Amino acid sequence: xxxxxxxxxxxxxxxxxxxxxxxxxxxxxxxxxxxxxxxxxxxxxxxxxxxxxxxxxxxxxxxxxxxxxxxxxxxxxxxxxxxxxxxxxxxxxxxxxxxxxxxxxxxxxxxxxxxxxxxxxxxxxxxxxxxxxxxxxxxxxxxxxxxxxxxxxxxxxxxxxxxxxxxxxxxxxxxxxxxxxxxxxxxxxxxxxxxxxxx
Amino acid sequence: xxxxxxxxxxxxxxxxxxxxxxxxxxxxxxxxxxxxxxxxxxxxxxxxxxxxxxxxxxxxxxxxxxxxxxxxxxxxxxxxxxxxxxxxxxxxxxxxxxxxxxxxxxxxxxxxxxxxxxxxxxxxxxxxxxxxxxxxxxxxxxxxxxxxxxxxxxxxxxxxxxxxxxxxxxxxxxxxxxxxxxxxxxxxxxxxxxxxxxxxxxxxxxxxxxxxxxxxxxxxxxxxxxxxxxxxxxxxxxxxxxxxxxxxxxxxxxxxxxxxxxxxxxxxxxxxxxxxxxxxxxxxxxxxxxxxxxxxxxxxxxxxxxxxxxxxxxxxxxxxxxxxxxxxxxxxxxxxxxxxxxxxxxxxxxxxxxxxxxxxxxxxxxxxxxxxxxxxxxxxxxxxxxxxxxxxxxxxxxxxxxxxxxxxxxxxxxxxxxxxxxxxxxxxxxxxxxxxxxxxxxxxxxxxxxxxxxxxxxxxxxxx
Ligand code: SF4
Numbered sequence: 001x002x003x004x005x006x007x008x009x010x011x012x013x014x015x016x017x018x019x020x021x022x023x024x025x026x027x028x029x030x031x032x033x034x035x036x037x038x039x040x041x042x043x044x045x046x047x048x049x050x051x052x053x054x055x056x057x058x059x060x061x062x063x064x065x066x067x068x069x070x071x072x073x074x075x076x077x078x079x080x081x082x083x084x085x086x087x088x089x090x091x092x093x094x095x096x097x098x099x100x101x102x103x104x105x106x107x108x109x110x111x112x113x114x115x116x117x118x119x120x121x122x123x124x125x126x127x128x129x130x131x132x133x134x135x136x137x138x139x140x141x142x143x144x145x146x147x148x149x150x151x152x153x154x155x156x157x158x159x160x161x162x163x164x165x166x167x168x169x170x171x172x173x174x175x176x177x178x179x180x181x182x183x184x185x186x187x188x189x190x191x192x193x194x195x196x197x198x199x
Numbered sequence: 200x201x202x203x204x205x206x207x208x209x210x211x212x213x214x215x216x217x218x219x220x221x222x223x224x225x226x227x228x229x230x231x232x233x234x235x236x237x238x239x240x241x242x243x244x245x246x247x248x249x250x251x252x253x254x255x256x257x258x259x260x261x262x263x264x265x266x267x268x269x270x271x272x273x274x275x276x277x278x279x280x281x282x283x284x285x286x287x288x289x290x291x292x293x294x295x296x297x298x299x300x301x302x303x304x305x306x307x308x309x310x311x312x313x314x315x316x317x318x319x320x321x322x323x324x325x326x327x328x329x330x331x332x333x334x335x336x337x338x339x340x341x342x343x344x345x346x347x348x349x350x351x352x353x354x355x356x357x358x359x360x361x362x363x364x365x366x367x368x369x370x371x372x373x374x375x376x377x378x379x380x381x382x383x384x385x386x387x388x389x390x391x392x393x394x395x396x397x398x399x400x401x402x403x404x405x406x407x408x409x410x411x412x413x414x415x416x417x418x419x420x421x422x423x424x425x426x427x428x429x430x431x432x433x434x435x436x437x438x439x440x441x442x443x444x445x446x447x448x449x450x451x452x453x454x455x456x457x458x459x460x461x462x463x464x465x466x467x468x469x470x471x472x473x474x475x476x477x478x479x480x481x482x483x484x485x486x487x488x489x490x491x492x493x494x495x496x497x498x499x500x501x502x503x504x505x506x507x508x509x510x511x512x513x514x515x516x517x518x519x520x521x522x523x524x525x526x527x528x529x530x531x532x533x534x535x536x537x538x539x540x541x542x543x544x545x546x547x548x549x550x551x552x553x554x555x556x557x558x559x560x561x562x563x564x565x566x567x568x569x570x571x572x573x574x575x576x577x578x579x580x581x582x583x584x585x586x587x588x589x590x591x592x593x594x595x596x597x598x599x600x601x602x603x604x605x606x607x608x609x610x611x612x613x614x615x616x617x618x619x620x621x622x623x624x625x626x627x628x629x630x631x632x633x634x635x636x637x638x639x640x641x642x643x644x645x646x647x648x649x650x651x652x653x654x655x656x657x658x659x660x661x662x663x
Contacts, residue, residue, distance in 0.1 A: 001296035003282060006502065007275040009296075010448075013510035014272060021512035021589035022582040027261065029269035033456035034262045036463040037254045038473075056472070094490060098404065114474040126491040127437040131430060132400075149474050150459035164420055166288070166486050167437065170478040175430040177392065179347030179363065181370045182238050185392035188346050189399070190430025190477070 036150050038113040045112040045145040046198050053115030056173030057186060058194040066197055073101045073135065079125035080106035082139040082199055094126050103129040103191070104137045108159045108168075110196070113148045117196065118159060120168035127167055136174075136191040140198045217541070217562045231367050235359075235536050238366040239527040245471030246524055246576065253467065263464055264580040266457055267518035274509065277418040277451045278500060284421025288483025290496040297503050298328035304499060305330060305410070305443055306337045312441055314339055314407035318399075320427060320435035321345035322412025323361060323521060324447050324501055326543040327556075330410070341410065342402050344431040346395055350376050359537040360545070361523040362469050367536055399431075409439035409493065413446035414520070415461060416498075419454045421482055423498065426465060428476040436481055442493040444481070448500050449517040461520055464578035469522035504556035513586045516551050518579050525573035525583055531566050540566065547573035547583040554590055564590030 041048055050060030061069045067086050075090045077097045083104060085091075092100050105125055109118035117138050121127045130136050144159075146152060149170055152159060160168070175190030186192050250256045270277060282292040295301035309317070317339050319325065331341045331352075343352040347365035351358050353376045358364030368376070370386035377391060380398060384390035403409075411432055415424040423444050425432045436442045452458060466475040485492030508517055526532045526546030537545035540563060542553045550563040564587050567573075573583040 001294055001300060001502075003279070003292075003294045006294035006296060006500075007279060009502070009506050010275045010278075010509060013506050014274070015510075017510040017514065018512045020515060022515065022585045024582065026265045026268045026515070026580075029265040030262050033266060033460050034255070034259055036259065036459060039252065039254060056476075098400070111474075116474055121485075121489045121492060123488050123490070127433070128491055131433055131437070149462070149478075150456075153455050153459040153462075156455060164422065164480075164482045166481065166483050166489060166492055168480050169433055170474070170480075172472075172474050172476050175428070176476055177346045177429045179345070179350070179365055180373055180388040180391055181234075181368070182241060182363075182366070183388040185388050188392045188395055188429045188431075189344070189403075189434055 036148060038148060041113075045147070046142065048112040049110055049115060049140070049145060049196075049198070051115075052111075052113060053173065053194070053196055056115050057176070058115055058173040058196060060196050060198065063197055063199070069195060070102070070137070075100045076102040076104050076137075077126075077129045077133065078104040079122075079129050080104060080139055082106055082141065083137070083197060094129065097126065097128045097132040100133045102135040102137050103131070103133040104139070105130045107138050107140045107144060107196075109144045109146055109152045110140045111146055111149050111152065111170075114172055116149055116152075116170050116172040118144075118152055118168060119171055120160070120165045122165065130169075130171065131190050134187060134192045136171075136194045138194065138196050140196050142198055145198075217539070217566060230369060231536055232534060234367050234369065236533050238360075238363055239533050242363075242469075242471055242523070243527040243576065246468050246527070249467040249471065249473070253463075259460060259464065260578055260580050263460055263578065264518065266452075266460070267520075267579050268515060270452055270457070271449060271509070271514060271517045273453070274448065274451065277453060278448060280418040281416050281421060281451050282498075282500070284418065285423075285483065285496075285498050286421075288421050289486075290421070290483045290498055292498045292500065295499055295501045295503070298501075301328050301445065301499050301501050301503070302330050302333035304497075305445075306333050306339075308441070308443065308497060309334060309339045309408060310337055312407060314441070316402070316406045317341040317408040317410055318403050318406040318431075318435050318439065319343050319348075320409075320411040320425070320432040321348055321364070322410070322445055323358075323543055324412055324445050324503075325410060326358065328445075328501065328503060330445070339408070342399070342406075344399055344403070344429075344435060345427070346392070346429060349395065349399065353377070353380065357538070357543060360526055361521050363523070403434045403438045406435075406439040408441050408443060409435040409437075410443045410445065411435050413444050413450050413498075414465065415458055416446055416451045417453075417455060417458060418451055423481045424458055424462075425479045425481070426462065426475040426477070427479070428470055428472075430477050433477055433479045436479060437492055440493055441495045441497070442481070442484070443497045443499065445499045445501060448502050448505055449519075461579075465520050465522050468524040468576070468578040504558075507558075508552065508555045511555065512589050513551060513555060515581050516548065516555070516583075516586055518581055519548050519552075520579060521548075522578055524576040524578060525581075528572040528576035530568060530570060530572065535566075547587065548581075551583060551586045551590060554594065561590070561594040564588075564594055 077100045107117040174186045174194050177188045178184050293304045334341045343349045350365045382394045413423045414426045466472045484496040532546040550566050554561045567587045571584045
């Protein structure tokens, strides 16, 4: 069906709408969409980000502990210069993310209430660097910390001044599933572990 | 697995009756009920807890209801805007009136690309249009990549729940299903999860087509928003050279603030988390300056009966964000599970929309006790219990006259007297209209204690 006919059918249905089968029809839509608030918390954004990330099985690592945290990592795809990686880690070409132990990428934003990071491809960053390797290491510049995912979703031009990229993701902790007998398992498709470093 | 279960998930009037499928579900080891109750209890309980901890939850839900309703009444305008913006970002848009048009477009695309391998990320609408079967006819093998849905596919069973496709499977079932794929371990969820990762990873990387659903589509920017907890949505849309996104036409929202609100509700009601693990937002295919991503992005917007709901008294059913909370809360679903509904959509929302979408399976509106638990659980406050009643009224059709007569008989004292009830006799089953004879079996009118109200009134006993 072409677009015109498809939409015309909908117009016709709406023009001839029956009254709703409810005793309490919805109120008119509010002028502004109400914000999703979280219980108030006075602590610093980075403290709360770390706590929220830990709650979803990620980890916030102080910069001076990065070396020991990455001791097991042999290979990595790296899309950012923001983190100085230990020398023992071999840097693989970006199209080899599938072979790498870790993907090291930059967060465009990070949400304190939920431990969420904003990831997006660029001239340097692939979509798959943060997704294929078993470990995702994400560098979070202090000045991109915000309160909630709504602060990102309602303010996209701040994070993407040149327009939206073809893909961006809000990622909260490692890949998880509860499909096997309601037991939570990690890493079925994406990273098994997420490690964030605030810069 | 019984044949009754196997035929669930095919659209149109199933050969077996709702009652037969209920019986099949209730027979057996009882594990089905135990597993479903445990999973649904768990999800329902988490959503209740989160509702309490979310400041202003009630107002947010009311606002979501109003905003979804407003978007649905603007559907032609918003879909037009969405299509314009997807195309401006380099994507292609196809409007499909029904399942045949949608699958026809996708199979043609697959043939043009010479595709043989597809990966899919959980999408109810592709189940609804039976896309996998159509793809198989043109030589394309489609692999479901959501862990639960993969197990269901390997087992030849449709998904049992919107968000927990395999929630009825025991760990022993999982071992049985994975064994032929090469799994050698035991009943160990971590080991099975790792096996799935190893087995499915090459499928993503080798696929010619990635096919996903769409949770929300943002008209203002032409962005498709897709939510997964496993990350298979990101892989399916990001790894193969062609991405096909299939959406029910009602998924559109005007702008991003609605996305904020609806994702907060979807994550809490559907998965019991403050925010879904992965929210993937796609605006067109890969740009020239980007290093990876699909060369082509196709958006297929599907009607397939939805326009029959639009403008009907049940229009609000189109507000559904497919979170599954009403399934978890429903005492009937918790007893019989998803397969007994005989369609891809189950639970209260399934019982409302399936008869409307398919012009069949009307008996589903009776798969409810009208207790209202679904309405209470629904994050966008769809009055599901009222819509179920509406479904029953529509279904009554020719039987309506019969019911009216029955109701009249019971409200007229003389006719009531004729039934024998006032004399303490019970009306015979034959007096119950046919649709409810089955229901009336095993239910008898209570025996009256003492004399009737009328007799006592006449004797002056009532007001003394
Ligand atoms: S009807 Fe409401 S509760 Fe049920 S799946 Fe849809 S949004 Fe969720």
